[in-house]
Amino acid sequence: MIDYSKILSDKIVKIKPSGIRKFFDLLNDAKDVIGLTVGQPDFETPWHISEEAIKSIENGKTYYTANSGLVTLREAISEYLLRRFSLRYEPSDxxxxxxxxxxAIDVSFRSLINPGDEVILPLPAFVCYEPIIELCGGKPVIINTKAENNFRLTAEELKASITDKTKLLVLPFPNNPTGAILEREDLENIAKVLRPTNIAVLSDEIYAELTYGRKHVSVASIEGMRERTIIASGFSKAYAMTGWRLGYIAAPAEITKQIYKIHQYGIMCAPTASQFAGLEAMKNGDDDIEYMKSQYNRRRVILLDGLRSLGFSCFEPEGAFYLFPRITNGEITSDEFCEKLLYEAGVAIVPGTAFGKCGEGFARLSYAYSVNHIEQALERMEKFIKKYN
Amino acid sequence: MTILELLENDGRLTPKELAVMLDKETGDIKKEIEQLEAEGVILGYKALIDWDKTDREYVTALIEIKVIPQRDRGFDEIAEKICHYPEVKTVYLMSGGFDIAVLVEGKTMREVALFVAEKLALIESVTSTATHFVLRRYKDKGVVYKAPGKDERGEGSI
Known part of the structure; x- marks a missing residue:
């Protein structure tokens, strides 16, 4: 029999699978469990968007598009970025x-990182950055953001992490799992540190449309930052389009020219039907965003108030659809707490450690669920808390 | 988005929740709702019930009614008369092939048919009625009538 250890890449064998999945698998085995685990909208894609994809298939538009995507879609993305975030990007290149x-994240890393390059990564954050940086031969340099700073990245923390080898800063805001955002002032301070350097920024703005009380500010709109910033974003969270697999990159042409090659050889183009759906979303989807956002906002406050009244300390998240309360002060680990909660109370949440070691003591609760569902989860948690107090 | 749009979609939203969703003060929302109620813009708050999932005997019919409009008051007087019956749930003045559309609820088809024959058809100036029974309700007041599906979103989340 073949010896698989001889054929598989050492680099990839060393990479661990996502820690969130482990918890989902536990969840699948347990019965009568209310989960607050999922990181995707509970809404269906608005019908007018889905219908454009169906129409495109009916009309036989089932070929590859241009490698960078339909011209009309790129133009619509360009208009959208200007309309919503005052950003100017040329649709052509x-x-x-x-x-x-x-x-978008994967090809950005791959087109920037040389082996040995350091990539500054604020955690807790979405689980994909670290493994991909490592696959590229880069070295993740972790900054542990702090609850007392509302999980924002500070200019001081950034400054202290920069070395001669620093190539890139990842800015995952609005943040999954903490719900933290960066305001213009935070970005100005970060820009001050970066402007004199040759450090690039990968700004993951997938949750840009889901901020509460204030509008998202893109780092690319700060003076001196556009030239060094790659914006990675997409349709999944804003338009409830996770299954369509559609996103985009906006960056200076010098950078996209290189990214384009990886995308061209590795992917060809994004699915054509999805692109037609995306075109409709960009053109006529602003109201859908507003509707879904108002629903998330309602749930955000219900879950936040609920957790606080149970005695959890939780900073008020201003973006995405997650809360990141402190669940333990070290008596037990986050993992242990979440397992206890799952088996004793029938509520599934994701331990903060799935998003970085500094997530110890915290857990991620998603509010991409109906109000009834959230209230049931809170009732179960209340019983659980009372049992131990 | 407005208070009315949000409440039309979900009448159980509290003033506090509306305030969060609209980025306004709870007190202002309360005042605005009171005013909308006083002006008769908001007439009530009800639950949407799929009676087919219960034991209740229940049937709905759409009745097309043709009438001779009355001098001075047109269709209003007839429509208002029809509204008095508790069996009648909805009354619309229509354009097209007939004049008034009425949704009637009853326990059985026979009960509804008798109601039409003995009450609606006898109203002065009603010249004809046509009764269409509802066989299944797919969507009502913007809500699709189906059982909540299984949440399958966990399968791919990382």
Whole structure:
């Protein structure tokens, strides 16, 4: 029999699978469990968006598009970025339509990182950055953001992490799992540190449309930052389009020229039907965003108030659809707490450690669920808490 | 989005929740709702019930009614008369092939048919009625009538 250890890449064998999945698998085995675990909208894609994809298939538009995506879609993305975030990107050579935000992140890392390069990564954050940086031969340099700073990245922390080898800063805001955002002032301070350097920024703005009380500010709109910033974003969270696998990159042409090659050889183009759906979303989807956002906002406050009244300390998240309360002060680990909660109370949440070691003591609760569902989870948690107090 | 749009979609939203969703003060929302109620813009708050999932005997019919409009008051007087019956749930003045559309609820088809024959058809100036029974309700007031599906979103989340 073949010896698989001889054929598989050492680099990939060393990479661990996502820690969140482990918890989902536990969840699948347990019965009568209320989960607050999922990181995707509970809404269906608005019908007018889905219908455009169906129409495109009916009309036989089932071929590859241009490698960077339909011209019309790139133009619509360009208009959208200007309309919503005051950003200017040339549809012809500064925008690439990707297979979700995930591909956007992957190809960005791959086109920037040389072996040995350091990539500054604020954690807790979405689970994909570290493994991909490592696959590229880069070295993740972790910054542990702090609850007392509302999990924002500070300029001081950034400054202290920069070395001669620093190539890139990842800015995952609005943040999954903490719900933290960066305001213009935070970004100005970060820009001050970066402007005199040759450090690039990968700004993951997939949750840009989901901020509460204030509008998202893109780092690319700060003076001196556009030239060094790659924006990775997509349709999944804003338009409830996770299954369509549609995202995009916006960056200066010098950078997209390189990204384009990886995308061209590795992917060809994003799914054509999805691109037609995306076009409709960009053109006529602003109201859908507003509707879904108002629903998330309602749930955000219900879950936040609920957790606080149970005695959890939780900073008020201003973006995405997650809460990141402190669940333990070290008596037990986050993992242990979440397992106890699952088996004793029938509520599933994701331990903060799935998003970085500094997530110890915290857990991620998603509010991409109906109000009834959230209230049931809170009732169960209340019983659980009372049992131990 | 407005208070009315949000409440039309979900009448159980509290003033506090509306305030969060609209980025306004709870007190202002309360005042606005009171005013909308006083002006008769908001007429009530009800639950949407799929009676087919219960034991209740229940049937709905759409009745097309043709009438001779009355001098001075047109269709209003007839429509208002029809509204008095508790069996009648909805009354619309229509354009097209007939004049008034009425949704009637009853326990059985026979009960509804008798109600039409003995009450609606006898109203002065009603010249004809046509009764269409509802066989299944797919969507009502913007809500699709189906059982909540299984949440399958966990399968791929990382």
């Amino acid at each position: 500064e925008i690439i339509v990707t297979v979700g935000g995930s591909e």
